[in-house]
Amino acid sequence: MSNPNPAFLRFTGHKAFAQRLVLSTLTGRPIHISGIRSSSPTAPGLAPHEISFLRLLEAVTNGSSFQISYTGTTITYHPGLITGAIAGAGAVEGDIIEHNIPSNCTRGISYFLIPLALLAPFSKAHMNVRFSGPGVITSATESGDMSIDSFRLAILPLYGLFGIPPARIDLSIKQRSCPGRGDRKGNGIVELRFASQVRLPKTLHMNRSSGRVKKIGGVAYCSGVSASNNKRMIHAARGVLNALSSDIKIAEAPPGRDDARNNVGIGFGMSLVAESSVPGVIYSADVVAPSEGGVLPEDLGTRCAYQLLEAIDQGGCVSWAAAKTVLTLMAMGSEDVGRLRLSKAVIGTEEVVGLARDLKTFGASSWGLREAEDDEGADVLVSVKGSGVGNVGRKVA
Amino acid sequence: AKSLHGKKRPYQAADLARMLYNDKLSISEVLQRWKGADEDEEEENIEDDDEDDDFFSKSKQAREDDGAEDRTVPDYDYQDLAARWSDDAIEALRAKFTSADLLDEDGD
Numbered sequence: 313m314s315n316p317n318p319a320f321l322r323f324t325g326h327k328a329f330a331q332r333l334v335l336s337t338l339t340g341r342p343i344h345i346s347g348i349r350s351s352s353p354t355a356p357g358l359a360p361h362e363i364s365f366l367r368l369l370e371a372v373t374n375g376s377s378f379q380i381s382y383t384g385t386t387i388t389y390h391p392g393l394i395t396g397a398i399a400g401a402g403a404v405e406g407d408i409i410e411h412n413i414p415s416n417c418t419r420g421i422s423y424f425l426i427p428l429a430l431l432a433p434f435s436k437a438h439m440n441v442r443f444s445g446p447g448v449i450t451s452a453t454e455s456g457d458m459s460i461d462s463f464r465l466a467i468l469p470l471y472g473l474f475g476i477p478p479a480r481i482d483l484s485i486k487q488r489s490c491p492g493r494g495d496r497k498g499n500g501i502v503e504l505r506f507a508s509q510v511r512l513p514k515t516l517h518m519n520r521s522s523g524r525v526k527k528i529g530g531v532a533y534c535s536g537v538s539a540s541n542n543k544r545m546i547h548a549a550r551g552v553l554n555a556l557s558s559d560i561k562i563a564e565a566p567p568g569r570d571d572a573r574n575n576v577g578i579g580f581g582m583s584l585v586a587e588s589s590v591p592g593v594i595y596s597a598d599v600v601a602p603s604e605g606g607v608l609p610e611d612l613g614t615r616c617a618y619q620l621l622e623a624i625d626q627g628g629c630v631s632w633a634a635a636k637t638v639l640t641l642m643a644m645g646s647e648d649v650g651r652l653r654l655s656k657a658v659i660g661t662e663e664v665v666g667l668a669r670d671l672k673t674f675g676a677s678s679w680g681l682r683e684a685e686d687d688e689g690a691d692v693l694v695s696v697k698g699s700g701v702g703n704v705g706r707k708v709a
Numbered sequence: 710a711k712s713l714h715g716k717k718r719p720y721q722a723a724d725l726a727r728m729l730y731n732d733k734l735s736i737s738e739v740l741q742r743w744k745g746a747d748e749d750e751e752e753e754n755i756e757d758d759d760e761d762d763d764f765f766s767k768s769k770q771a772r773e774d775d776g777a778e779d780r781t782v783p784d785y786d787y788q789d790l791a792a793r794w795s796d797d798a799i800e801a802l803r804a805k806f807t808s809a810d811l812l813d814e815d816g817d
Contacts, residue, residue, distance in 0.1 A: 328779060422781060524806055525807065615785075663779075668729055
């Protein structure tokens with residue numbers, strides 16, 4: 313911040329692209345990423361969803377700039393200030409930023425929402441963004457994005473643990489959509505109004521037992537197809553889960569009345585969320601019908617249930633899907649040491665280890681790891697020291 | 710006796726802590742070692758494949774590209790999962806639910 317031209321932090325590869333841009337924006341350090349799919353013969357360089365994410369970053373910050381090389385395999389990014397939606401500067405109508413995602417983006421909307429939600433608490437003004445266009449897919453996708461329902465039920469509640477009240481985070485799904493294919497892809501409409509900006513997120517201590525699963529919720533959704541698919545998925549999922557829990561409430565999101573006219577992607581899918589008796593311990597699972605079809609809703613329902621069981625079996629206080637969000641917030645939050653109990657199956661993944669190294673590169677302190685004593689060694693206690701990134705006093709990009 | 714004989718136990722937190730920030734190791738190497746993939750075995754393999762060095766490096770590259778990027782939903786083979794979650798496995802998981810018999814838990 314004091315040095316007008318700080319050195320670029322250098323990365324290679326296309327993995328964790330959004331995560332590195334978010335860390336760069338939060339810490340204010342410019343980055344240089346090279347070798348983005350440089351060995352790919354068919355699609356070298358940045359993918360459409362990554363370009364779209366860069367556009368989104370540009371819209372919610374002031375003073376960001378990026379240069380992309382001719383082949384798209386190298387990018388330099390200078391982060392700006394996270395401004396959020398300020399009327400007149402980016403926000404076009406009223407107080408909301410409109411972000412249109414083109415049809416060649418095949419990632420789900422959670423690809424954009426999860427990083428955006430990480431930036432939002434540190435924003436100067438409220439972070440209000442409306443996503444629209446043929447690239448907005450609210451369902452889960454086969455490329456591994458969670459559905460918007462899992463994001464709402466399993467990721468957003470975690471912000472409450474950091475002193476960021478989820479009551480002031482409003483995520484409304486105006487139009488659901490599935491990947492679809494051909495001309496009918498995406499076309500969902502989603503509004504995120506993130507109104508809880510904090511001076512400094514506090515850290516959290518989840519080092520006790522992860523408790524027991526108290527209830528199971530979720531949403532079965534479909535768009536452009538018969539609503540009976542929802543019932544069939546729910547019936548199959550309950551067939552697996554009824555034996556374990558008596559408190560299962562799976563909601564149904566019926567297909568929209570105007571799905572055909574709005575040209576939304578056809579498909580169906582399911583999101584299951586298990587809540588533990590310890591507040592903040594949430595496991596989630598997502599399945600979606602492949603865009604070429606040919607899958608029975610019954611099969612999807614049981615798959616989703618099995619996936620949820622797998623997540624519950626892994627244990628730990630934070631599931632793999634949410635671990636990156638929680639660990640990033642801990643590392644960016646107040647300068648305290650927070651403790652988090654993670655399953656060994658969660659911490660032993662490329663993504664989490666990659667995040668540890670990226671955070672270190674961005675100047676955050678190293679994690680401390682030790683065994684959790686009280687059980688048979690299935691969990692690891694991770695201590696993360698925050699780096700005190702706040703949203704006040706950041707005057708210079 | 711074999712298990713006692715000099716073989717390190719896998720999945721020790723201290724091991725991961727030691728390797729976590731060692732930039733000489735790639736992430737997949739770190740994970741492999743932590744999961745206790747036998748290091749000697751690996752070295753032997755490399756010696757065997759000396760002639761196929763080119764082939765070996767290519768397949769490694771392909772594997773790296775293969776990995777789906779930035780997933781938030783893990784990728785499972787659902788047939789394996791269905792086989793794994795038989796009735797017995799579900800009963801074993803019951804301890805993680807509030808519907809479990811608490812007296813049993815107090816007993817141990």
